[in-house]
Amino acid sequence: MSGGLESFKHFLDFHKAVWNLQQTNLMAISAFPKGGGYALEYSVTESGGESDVRDSYPFDYQAPHGKQLSEVDIKSLRSAINNLPSESASPPIERLVVVSFCQGTNWVTRSYDGGALPKPMRQIYGIIGERYETANKNDGSLNVFYQFNK
Numbered sequence: 001m002s003g004g005l006e007s008f009k010h011f012l013d014f015h016k017a018v019w020n021l022q023q024t025n026l027m028a029i030s031a032f033p034k035g036g037g038y039a040l041e042y043s044v045t046e047s048g049g050e051s052d053v054r055d056s057y058p059f060d061y062q063a064p065h066g067k068q069l070s071e072v073d074i075k076s077l078r079s080a081i082n083n084l085p086s087e088s089a090s091p092p093i094e095r096l097v098v099v100s101f102c103q104g105t106n107w108v109t110r111s112y113d114g115g116a117l118p119k120p121m122r123q124i125y126g127i128i129g130e131r132y133e134t135a136n137k138n139d140g141s142l143n144v145f146y147q148f149n150k
Contacts, residue, residue, distance in 0.1 A: 011039040011055065015100040017107035027081060027101040029124070031114060032093050033133055038062075040131050046102075048074040050128050069127070077127045083120040089113040097121065 013019075015028055020043070029042040038056040048069035054062040069077065081101050090096075091113035099121065100109040112121055 006057070011036075011041075011057065012098065014039070014041050014055070015098060015109050017100075020100065020107060021102070025102070026077070027099065027124075029100075029128075030098045032096050033114075035094050040133055042128055042131075044069065044077065044128060048077075052128075052131055054131070054133065063131075065131070067129070073127050077124060080120040080123040080127065084110065085118050085120075086110070089116075091115065099124075 011030055011032070014030055020028055023043070024046045026044045026046050027042075028044075029040075031040045032038075033040065038054055040052065041055050042050070042052040044050045048071075049066065050069055051064065051066040053064045056062060081103075084099065084101075088111045090111065095114040097112045097114045097117065098109065099112065100107060102108075112118060117125075
């Protein structure tokens with residue numbers, strides 16, 4: 001497997017159902033603002049523990065961050081997840097956003113175009129907080145820094 005494909009497979013392993021359900025994750029998100037060189041990975045547990053990291057292949061986790069979401073934020077997050085459209089998109093990797101979440105007893109994975117995110121996905125980023133690597137970018141890369149009314 002070539003280095004690019006190998007790193008991308010590594011980044012997608014973050015969305016495996018078994019691991020996420022064992023971790024009691026409510027959702028996982030990956031974005032690739034510079035292509036396949038690194039991934040921005042976010043996870044939120046059922047109890048609202050949010051963590052995010054820049055994952056540079058192979059196994060170099062940089063700038064980790066975490067916080068506890070409030071009960072109001074957890075409720076808003078669940079509502080936004082429930083409103084995500086079922087259609088997936090296949091944009092270029094630098095605009096790809098992969099979202100996985102618990103829906104009943106199933107672990108569901110969808111992909112969206114970071115340049116045209118659906119409103120519920122923008123709301124999710126607003127709730128969990130967006131990493132600085134993509135905030136306020138105007139260079140054509142993923143731009144998901146949105147404010148919204150709760």
